[in-house]
Every structure is written in C-alpha cells, then in structure tokens.
Amino acid sequence: MFYNLAILVYTASIIFDAFTLTNSANEEQSIEGYTCLVLTMFGLFGFYAYCWANVLFLMWVCEARNTKRKKHCLVISTAAILCAFSFLFETKFPLDEAGINYGTIQSYGLGFYLWCAAPVLGLIHSLTLKDDISQNASEST
Numbered sequence: 001m002f003y004n005l006a007i008l009v010y011t012a013s014i015i016f017d018a019f020t021l022t023n024s025a026n027e028e029q030s031i032e033g034y035t036c037l038v039l040t041m042f043g044l045f046g047f048y049a050y051c052w053a054n055v056l057f058l059m060w061v062c063e064a065r066n067t068k069r070k071k072h073c074l075v076i077s078t079a080a081i082l083c084a085f086s087f088l089f090e091t092k093f094p095l096d097e098a099g100i101n102y103g104t105i106q107s108y109g110l111g112f113y114l115w116c117a118a119p120v121l122g123l124i125h126s127l128t129l130k131d132d133i134s135q136n137a138s139e140s141t
Contacts, residue, residue, distance in 0.1 A: 002125035003064055010057060010118035016111035021093055021103035029103060031093065033111035039094060050087035053119065056080035060122045064129075073126035080119035087112075 014033040022028055040051040060076040063069065092102040 002121050002128065006118050006121035006125060007061060009114050009121060013111045013114035013118065016114065017109035018111040018115065019093070019108045020106045021095075022106055023095060023103045024101065028106065029095075030109065033115065036111075036115075042094075048090075049083045050090065051083075053080050053083035053087075053115075056083060057119050057122065060119070060126075064122070064125060068129055070126060070129040070131055073129060074123070077119050077122040077126050081116075081123060084116045084119055 014037060016033055017030045018033045018036045020028055020030050037054060040048070040054060056076055057080045060073060060080060063076055064073050090105065092104055095101040095103050
C-alpha cells in the first residue's frame with residue numbers, strides 16, 4: 001500500500017510548485033516540480049546532496065518492486081530522506097542549466113513537501129517488508 005502511495009506522492013510533487021524564489025531583479029518566481037527534476041539532474045555532477053534524492057528514490061522503487069530486500073530498501077530510503085531534507089539548508093537555487101544565475105529561496109510549496117514525503121512513505125513501506133532471513137529460509141524449503 002505504501003509503495004503505490006509513495007510513487008503517487010512523488011508523481012504529484014512534479015506537478016505542484018516546489019518553492020518560490022526571488023531573482024536578481026527582486027522578482028518572485030515559482031519553480032515547479034518538473035523544473036526542479038530537470039535542473040537537479042545537472043546538479044548530480046556538482047556534489048549537491050539533494051540532487052541524489054531523486055536517483056535514490058528511483059533506486060528504492062526498483063529495489064522494493066523487484067527484490068523486496070528489507071535491509072537494502074531501508075538503507076536506500078533513509079539515504080533518500082537525508083538527501084531530500086538536505087535541501088532545507090540551501091539558500092539559493094540555479095535559474096538556468098549553466099548555474100550562472102541563482103535565485104534566493106523564499107518559501108516552499110506543496111510540491112516540495114510531497115517530494116519530501118515520498119521517501120518517508122518509502123521508509124514506512126520498507127519497515128513493513130518481511131525480514132531477509134525469513135524470506136531466504138522460506139525460499140530454500
């Protein structure tokens with residue numbers, strides 16, 4: 001149940017506004033979730049922890065769907081949570097792909113909170129999985 005809900009919440013986060021920022025001309029601008037998704041892919045090479053939250057969440061989706069190994073799912077979902085919440089320590093966000101223009105983050109929107117909730121739901125789902133030892137014992141008999 002939490003598996004499907006986590007995917008639904010993550011998908012919904014892409015649609016809503018993630019946060020509001022002000023650019024160099026002091027104009028407020030809302031950044032949608034899909035824009036964040038695209039721009040954070042460029043941040044993977046810049047060692048920004050929050051950029052890895054999307055990758056880790058997708059890894060969790062694959063791991064929870066295919067293998068259902070509790071320990072792996074717990075580690076991946078916990079890492080995704082830490083990466084997602086590390087965005088709260090950021091004060092600026094790039095306005096373009098080159099990373100030349102930055103805007104100051106003013107407030108967070110529904111998309112951000114849904115994005116942070118998705119790996120939390122993933123962790124809850126991981127906690128409900130059966131232990132690896134009991135699965136391996138039942139498969140060998």
